[in-house]
Every structure is written in structure tokens, then in C-alpha cells.
Amino acid sequence: MQHLRRAALLGLLLAVLALCASARFVPAHDAVVSYEGHQVLRFTVPSAARAERAKLMAWIEAERLDMWGVHPEWVDVRLDKAFQARVSALDLPFHVMVEDLNADLLAERASIAGSASAFFDTFRTYDEFNTYLDSLASTYPHLVTKKTIGKTIEGRAINGIVITAPSNKTDKVGIVFNGGQHAREWIGPMTNAYIANQLLSLYDQDALITLFLDEIEWSIFPIINADGYVYSWTNERLWRKNRRENKNSWFGCYGVDINRNWGFHWGEGGASTDTCSETYRGANAFSEPEQSALAEYIKSQANVRGYIDWHSYSQLILGPWGWSTTVLPKDITKQNELAKLAVEAIKSVHGKAYQYGPSGPTLYVSSGGSNDYTYGALNVTYSYVVELRDTGRYGFVLPPSEIVPTGEESFAAVRVFANYILRDL
DSSP: OHHHHHHHHHHHHHHHHHHHHHSOOOOOTTOOOOOTTEEEEEEOOOTTOHHHHHHHHHHHHHHTOEEEEEOSSOEEEEEEGGGGGGGGGGOOOEEEEESOHHHHHHHHHHHHHSOOOSGGGSOOOHHHHHHHHHHHHHHOTTTEEEEEEEEOTTOOEEEEEEEOOOOSOSOOEEEEEEEOSSTTOTHHHHHHHHHHHHHHHTTTTSHHHHHHHHHEEEEEESOSOHHHHHHHHHTOTTOOSOOOBOTTOTTOOBOOOGGGOSSSSTTSTTOBSOTTSTTBOOSSTTOSHHHHHHHHHHHHOTTEEEEEEEEESSSEEEESOSSOSSOOOTTHHHHHHHHHHHHHHHHHHHOOOOEEEEHHHHTOOOOSOHHHHHHHTTOOSEEEEEEESOSSSSTTSOOGGGHHHHHHHHHHHHHHHHHHHHHTO
């Protein structure tokens, strides 16, 4: 009997060790993660091939791998070269998309360390964003109101600004933009800041922008997940979730994917119950203070007609629903029409091709997301997630030289977005 117990314990230990070898575990709270030997593989599995894509998604979740980008034609996965021997067992087509991820990260670090005078010359820290918002408020005091909507788990302020022209008008339209729900997606906060800068600098210079500030209240929150964002600068560049300490985690895994934690169809498909998963949905809907603060803010603004949650990457404009691949929203015709116009506006600037459609049918099921909530719970008809540049060469490690072009084409889409909403009142 004692021999059997020892054998059982040995078997359990081996199983745990095997899991540790394959899983992507969160490091100790103060560790700095190395990406030496990491690559990104592209699986050419289109969303139309539902069985194959489901097989791939299940494998990624079971192995606790890092799914980088998702597109209607492909799925990108980050993993260590040593893990690749197990990929062939999937029997799915793939190729190496990023040969040496660590080299890209070193190049990014070197570019940030270099001198950069203008705000949009390079990526910026959380503190630099706060200083920039302060500078906009002091430069344009008649147009900007600073707004702090809450605090993160670690006590950081969730800051933003409201942009609008002084007026006696009491029925202005509300538009809300945010970035940084996923910490590593640095281009999202930069794009929010670029849009804010354009709205302010073009007021009284551009007739359409002047109209937009006269008729619209723009609420812009560049970084919602401030703790995760800071952690992506200090400890783990590719960190995605917030910094919740999951005390019920066997392996001490941190973080909730706050874009699986919104309280509309929470806890359904495409959101994990595994605390170590990149898509861990949290203990319950709105368990996390970060996106809960944003949801409460939007709810308190009865005039909101448009919402964009800026992410990266894959070059997509995604409407509701994310929670289903078969159920379509009642406003699908108008939502797709606006998305199509925005895609055309983006392409007209630098020739970049975006695709559009409802999130679930276009990509895969992902419940508990932001734009499902704003549309389904708050009736914000024009609710989107935008996946910014690029299409996979750099992924989350986008060079700083891409910041301004991304902002320029995104602002072209914003002009279309706001004009369409004003005409649809």
C-alpha cells in the first residue's frame, strides 16, 4: 500500500512538472522576464474552418500559451523554440512569423532609450501619459477637463480628459474612447493621445473638427489597466492582464483579463476559468476595479452614442456580438456601414487594409467584452473594438516609427465615426 501511495505521489509530481514545462506561468511579483528563444508562429487556419480553429484555440488554452493575434485568416501564437516539437502533433498548417522575438524587444528598448523630443516620437510610460494629459488641460483650459474615474487594484489613478467646446447646449452627443485594457498593447494608449491632440489642435482650424467639439463631448481614457501597463514596462513586456493576485491559484498566477470581465454575457465562451490563462475572466462579472470604473462612468453619461475600445493588433474594426458566432445585433446594418466607411478612410491615408464585422462571426467567441457591454447593456449603438497595426511582423512590439502613421489613419476613421453618429441622431 505504501508503495502504491509513493507511486501515486510520484505520478502527481511528474504531471505537475509536465504542466510547468508547457505552461506560461506568471513570474514572481518582482521578477523580470526574458524572451530569449521565443518565436511567434502563424497558423493559417481561417475562421471559416470552424473545427480546425476550435481545435487550435482549445490547444492554446490547454497548454496555456500566449495567443498573440487573431485574424479571419490566421492565428498567431508565441512560444519557446523548445516547445515547437509538440506543434506538429496538431497537424495544422503554420510557419514562423517572428523568428527572434527577443531581438525585436531589444530593438524596442534601444529605440525608447534614445532621445525623443516630441511626445509621439516614442512610446510613453504611465507617468508620462499623466503629464501629457496635464499639459493638454493647461494648454487648452477652455476645451479640456481632466477626469479621474477610479483607481486600480494597486491604487493608481485611471485618468482621462473630456474634450468639448464651451456652450449652452445641453444635449451634446457623448463619445467615449479608451485604450490599454490589455497592458502590452502600447499603440492603443498612444493612438488615444494622438486623437485627443488632433481634436484640440484643429479646433477653430478645421471646420469639421470645430463642429465636433461644438456638438460632442469626447471622453478619452488612454490607459485603463494602469497596473498592468506599468508592469509591462518594468517586469514583463508582454504582460496582458491586470495585476490581481489570484489567491485561489495553485501556481500563484496573477491577473484577470479585464476585457473578459464586463457584465454582459460574462462567463460564457472564449473566457477562461483558469487563473493562469491569458483570458481568465475573473471570479465574477465586474470583479475588477479598472473596467468597472469605466463602465460606471459610461453609464453615468446618458448622452453616449459612440464607443471605441482601441487594441492591437490585426487591423480590424469589430462590432458586437463577441459572445456568439451566430446571433447578430439588431443594428448590424448600420454598424457594418459605419465600419466600412471607417475602413475606407483608414486606407485612404497610408494604404493600410483593415477588415470589419461583428467580433464573434469574424474571429471567435469572446464573452464579457467591452463593446458587447456598451451595446447590449447601455444601448450605445456604435460600439466597436479596433485592432490597430500591424498584421503580425511586429505584433505588440510595434516600432515607434509606426505611432504617428497609426494615429493619422485612426484619426481619419474618427472623423468618419463622429460625422456618421451626428447625422444619425
